[in-house]
Amino acid sequence: MSELLRLSPSHLWFFFDKFCQIPRPSKHEAALSQWIQNWATAQGIMIKVDPVGNLILKKPATPGFENRKGVILQAHIDMVPQANADTKHDFTRDPIQAYVDGEWVRARGTTLGADNGIGAAACLAALADNTVQHGPLEVLLTVDEEAGMGGAFGLQAGWLDGEILLNTDSEQDAEAYMGCAGGVDANIRFHFTHETTPANLQAFRLQVRGLRGGHSGVNIHQDRGNANKLLSRLLLDLQTENIRLASIAGGTLRNAIPREAEAVILVEPARLHAVQQLVAERAAVLQAELKEVDSNLQIEILPTELPQACFSQPDQQRLLQMLLACPNGVIRMSHAIEGVVETSTNLGVIQTTEEGVYIQCLIRSLNDEGRHYVQQMTASLCTLAGADCQFDGAYPGWAPDPTSPALALLRQKHEELFGELPKLMVIHAGLECGLFKAQYPHWDMVSFGPTIQGAHSPDERVHIPAVARFWQLLVAMLAAIPEKQS
Structure with a gap:
């Protein structure tokens, strides 16, 4: 029984x-x-x-x-x-x-x-x-x-x-x-140019795991780690070692704080040790940053099969900068109701497909103006990054x-x-x-x-x-x- x-x-x-x-x-x-x-x-x-x-x-x-x-x-x-x-x-x-x-x-x-x-x-x-x-x-x-x-x-x-x-x-x-x-979904599509994988590079999976995740409304004010944002930070740091990006993915639902994310990166053999060392250093920094709210953060770099194609370098730079700049978390606390979040947004999903990179955020607000503000912010960022952004599924508070x-x-x-x-x-x-x-x-x-x-x-x-x-x-x-x- x-x-x-x-x-x-x-x-x-x-x-x-x-x-x-x-x-x-x-x-x-x-x-x-x-x-x-x-x-x-x-x-x-x-x-x-x-x-x-x-x-x-x-x-x-x-x-x-x-x-x-x-x-x-x-x-x-x-x-x-x-x-x-x-x-x-x-x-x-x-x-x-x-x-x-x-x-x-x-x-x-x-x-x-x-x-x-x-x-x-x-x-x-x-x-x-x-x-x-x-x-x-x-x-x-x-x-x-x-x-x-x-x-x-x-x-x-x-x-x-x-x-x-x-x-x-x-x-x-x-x-x-x-x-x-109330809330609304932001559906972002980032189109990129495929390039044939350069010769003599090695492929690795860069993984962010072990985060608590949680409800993108109820837990958003607790500053839990967002795997998509953490991975974007790591990838931008690794650009100093001339890495190439083949794919990126993280999260599965727009209303859940993403617990896991991973990217396939390409590394020159001569730079591999420096890449591994930088990943270890940045992992320690991020673990210290989140130790009070996400003590089980794990970041690993593991060998994987070499893909046939990767992002062009200009597109890679635009994507990573857009992801890092994408608003996430609490935007404003309510001044009318103490301790209550007024407006927030969650960078919930990233998927790489043949057509491009699909990104989904869920914007929430107690009032229509707060929601409108974050929609404007997100749409403006997408315009600057050359991405398409559509909003749908809006529901009232x-x-x-x-x-x-x-x-x-x-x-x-x-x-x-x-x-x-x-x-x-x-x-x-x-x-x-x-x-x-x-x-x-x-x-x-x-x-x-x-x-x-x-x-x-x-x-x-x-x-x-x-x-x-x-x-x-x-x-x-x-x-x-x-x-x-x-």
Whole structure:
């Protein structure tokens, strides 16, 4: 029996265990969606699938609660697929190997999918557990959240009837979220001229590994190492030894801080010792620079097969200078909300293809002007470097509403249950709430969840006691929803 099935609350962990068994990276949620549909049908719970694949489940009110305001419990069912370099895992086929580690649940070598699997499991548990008291209850499970919020973008008016939405995609116990950042993707294409590899050069892989990575919104202010930026710094330093660049790649997702990156470089035999010595010197400097936040940084240079082509030297210089100058990290902290990032950007992905180098950044901001500023900055850099830059996938932020009745109820119930008020927060990540407002402007929304650390990285873990408190709070909230106004 799975270790997770021994945990409490049992209904919630039952569903999360199922989620771990059924692969569900973004855009590959069909198998899990079908399992949920089959389960709901067997339980006599009404379920609909909207045109983009979102699941909407509805359950009548508990007897005596029929006149309460309707509530929508909301989560997304996709997960970020990230694995350590030494872990072989096909996220479209292989189950997540979840296990209990003291007070935490982790996965072996991959992301766990607690973001937002725990929230989705809680939504289904509320439907399954007949001891939970509630008014008219709907569950909205969206798809494709992590890869561009496709489910939230596609949600149409008229599918849901409730007035209050409880989003379960927050990741810190004892915090209540009342707003979030918006964002946009920067898609950059750098075209370069191929040259035949010069004779008598040796090829090496320059690798940056061992970084923590993490969520490009939640962890961006912690100054964790970005493998793409570190590799760019190294390569520019190595140009003093006349290296040639054959390829560069790093990161896999625009919303994850890249943990690994590598370049294939060509070195003159007479300069090999100097190159190796410079790599060792720069590695020591970067390790010292990051020792407080990324103590496992590893930089290696290893022999590899000689490629047939490389960048022209002018194109190599333009690319490396562009990558080094590309904005990354926190751009501005909020002056309105202490300790909250207002605007940031993440140099998340670099890929070398036959057509050129593809680069993707995710820009986030609590306001449209902050986002616009970083878009201008990025586009200007690309113009100077001779690269093409297109922006797409823009989604709005969720403007904070300190007067929200749902927020007030959450704070009241939290204090009653745990003896303290939750901290009011605005998250520097893209919750789906801002997009929901476009089709359902009347919804009163609040977001909360258990403690999840290391989301979007193989270090992801969820705190078991915090899950129990999250469930207690959710159940108490549902029972305390006020009656409809006459």
